[in-house]
């Protein structure tokens with residue numbers, strides 16, 4: 190399986206680390222809303238299909254990435270920097286396999 | 288012990304981590320010619336520079352000012368000439384190398400805290416050069432990246448790993464690559480590189 194890092198280009202999946210569900214929204218650190226914290230820690234959409242995910246190119250440029258991965262086919266339909274202001278550094282189109 | 292102290296500052300002798308396994312001469316299957324040459328380039332300075340968000344252009348300008356090297360546009364772009372080298376290895380981050388020592392103090396005057404950070408890795412990395420018509424072939428055994436010239440142009444840099452150990456690679460010529468590895472892993476990487484080069488015939492210089 191290849192993942193196209195927007196900085197480095199297509200790389201083997203072994204260079205990447207899954208950093209979790211990209212749909213979660215972290216409550217403010219001071220929040221005492223237990224339902225919000227419970228949802229952040231435990232609630233997952235667990236879809237059979239496209240899924241927003243956070244990955245890190247830990248064996249390459251080490252930047253954190255947003256990806257949409259299909260949990261059934263493993264097709265990656267988009268990749269981008271988790272930090273939006275990195276986008277000027279991108280050279281590879283999202284989701285490209287080569 | 289006072290009598291052993293020299294009045295002049297003694298320059299320390301530079302040691303190589305490869306020394307016990309560094310054997311100059313031709314090795315492996317070289318009867319039909321040597322297809323790769325392996326060397327340790329031993330630069331005096333290896334730095335990592337990182338720009339704060341939005342200060343990337345200022346950092347690139349600082350690199351030009353200190354080294355005279357103009358970074359080409361684009362991710363992983365770089366240039367190597369006149370004993371100096373620079374390449375991008377991550378967004379806003381660059382490796383800068385100089386044959387001479389003292390590059391960190393030269394940058395300290397120009398890369399202000401508002402622009403970014405300087406990390407001196409001169410003692411933390413070992414630079415290994417592989418050159419020759421089979422350099423791409425040998426490196427492709429280690430790293431799952433495209434070494435072909437159109438995909439990996441001269442001067443460009445790449446961050447990748449070999450068995451989970453980081454390596455930064457710069458193409459410093461059409462058939463020449465400089466590999467920067469952790470100094471503590473340099474000896475094992477060198478031995479592996481020698482083994483991988485045996486089939487094509489290699490010379491250590």
Ligand SMILES: [Zn+2]
Pocket residue numbers: 194195196197198246249250251252
């Ligand atoms: Zn990357």
